[in-house]
Amino acid sequence: MAKIIVFITTFVTMNTLFLLPVFAQTSPSAPVVSSQSAVMIDADNGSILYEKNSTTPMYPASLTKIATAIYAIENGDLEDRVTVSENAVDIEGTTVFLEAGEQLTLKKLIQGLLINSGNDAGIAIAEHLSGSVDQFAEDMNNYLKNKIGVEQTHFKNPHGLFHPDHTTTAKDLSMITKYALKNREFRDIFGTVEMEWHGKSWDTTLISHHKMLKGEIPFEGVAGGKTGYVDQSGHTLATLAKREHLNLIVITMQSQYKRDAYQDTASLLNYGFDHFETSSIKGRSKVEFKNKEFIIPENLTYTHLKNQDKVTKQMTKQGKLELYNQNGERMNSYQLVEAGSDHGDKKKEPVKKEETSKSGIYVTSLMAGVIIAGFIGFVYRKKQIQKKSYKSFM
Template sequence: MKSFLQISIMVIFFIFNQFHVAAAEIQQLPLKSEAAALLDSDTGAVLYSKNANQKMYPASLTKIATAIYAIEKGQLDRIVTVSGNAVRQDGTRVYLNEGEKVPLKMLLQGMLVNSGNDAAVAIAESIDGSVPQFAENLNNYLRAKIGVTHTHFTNPSGLFDANHYTTAMDMALITNYAIKNPIFKEIFGTKVLPWKGQSWQTNIVTHHKMLRGEFLYPEVTGGKTGYTSETKQTLATTADNGKIRLTAVVLKSNLKNDKYIDTTVLLDYGFKNFQHTVIKKGEVFTTAERKEFSPENDMLITERIGGCLKNVADNGLLSILDNKGQLVQTVQLTYKEPPKPKVAAIETPKKDNQKQEEEEIILINSIVIMMVVLLAIALKLRIKGQREY
């Protein structure tokens, strides 16, 4: 009866949980962008998504991937000789001259802060020799290092190409990975940069309106804009309110300000509804099959401020759900081996000391008597043998 009651409760909980997951998925933020993703920058938890795995075109958000790949593979103080191919690039530039010699880090700054397409190609050619080879290596890097699955780039700048695509989720994962590098983070958050090139000496200013303060959001710490006529408006943004850090990506907004309004909606939603907590080392989570799992070390997780549910599967994957049953994050726990049952040693009951002494005396007396009898028999046989002789 007890087992039947437990099973019934589990079934009711499962149905209740599934109902709320479905209900939560129906709710949508009022975003005008066609695709969006909001991540916790520290834990990687997905806090909100809209068409997040739909194939989209990133425009200059591509330069985020180009930058982190170049930073990890190249030498920042290396002097790059700018090619004619780089100089002839369409779109936004930092007006490099053919044959100009520029440090790799300066090219990265010109590419990320001013979105220079000429700088992007100069970086690609310096790292891998040519744009096609750079694109191939970049795609392999993104798959192997970051784990993206729906991204394919054909150039380092983001100029439109039908085979140059990504998704909001992949772009958020790439950005989230990149900002953990201090060099990238520094450039990504640069608002104004003195530029001293052969043909252009000026202060270049980030194109990201939230970062430079034109679209007020003080918590913003970094960002990159993108636009082509085919791609429409794209935006990647990072923000920090002192309690939680967020990464937001929006793709394909029709109007320039729409991407900032959508990003504001996403960041407000993240800051208002989520917080960090820690699962302590050794804390035990038990499955329905009575298996026990726990983290090997203290583990930072994201949970909804209104409360959360934690369910662990038989493979040790812990699902953290909000109070509406919507999945926030999953973390892998370690199986806790049950302690082996101790086999009690079989002890021989101890006898009373006095009784034991009495038994020992009786045994000794028995042996003495037996020896005397044997000696008497032997003596008798010897005497008999002498008489016969």
């Protein structure tokens, strides 16, 4: 608790927040990234470890399918039988060669969508869940905004084929991927290297297109990934890698060449694993700011450069605790809870419980007294009757 209060009691008041001093330190140089946009975050706590144009709108290509997959998993029944339409079969680009009238489970379509990047599977999923591609796009956009909290994503289809209004950002994609990875079904499919596929028109083995995941480009710890490409987007890449206590997500967008996307990803992952570690802030601690008291609801973790024990912490009047790295870039933010609110450290009326308990004891004691008094009265009356009976008998 004392450690938490240190940065609370030594603040400089500003218009909307307080700011701790930035501690000077020597930082390792981040790698040079050729992709037009990139971000690396901690998959567990969302801390941003690197970013380049991460909030610039870009065309995502097939990274769209990460969003389609988690939406379908959370909003559909994986065992539902889906009937493939002519519309799905006629879609261009990469497919899993579905045939009109073919029936597959929703889960199998999601596998075809993520592992083999099947655009036809994406259309079949959209039509099954929402009736049409347009309605599915609207439903998915609302889900991404309200459920995950993205701010710059607007999808027009479930597969990522080019549309001028089909855009997102590296940061939003990292948030979507982080959220999706909490789901076991998604994690399993996202990390699948190959899968036997038995369809109406072909039997084959689906193999992930992600070269690091399937080992074509060796890299220790890669546990999931998705590729994407259309002419307008260039090469896009999403990668999950795990080593020791770090789980990292890297998103690269608008790479001119495929090799650049993988090189950027490998460089960022090496930078992350070599130079970052995770620390925590104790939960249930109280923070006072602007005559209000806030509560850290649970243990919070954040990932930062090694030996960087003191990061810059800021508190907004809305109750957000924000963490900034040595460059003044926001790493993470946490919404704290105002004390006394329904979700805060509100006391559960112990006084009333005590009164209720005392009241119960009083009633019980009163009833016991009545019973004992009644019993004594009964015995006394019985003795009096016996005495009278004895006198009359004599």
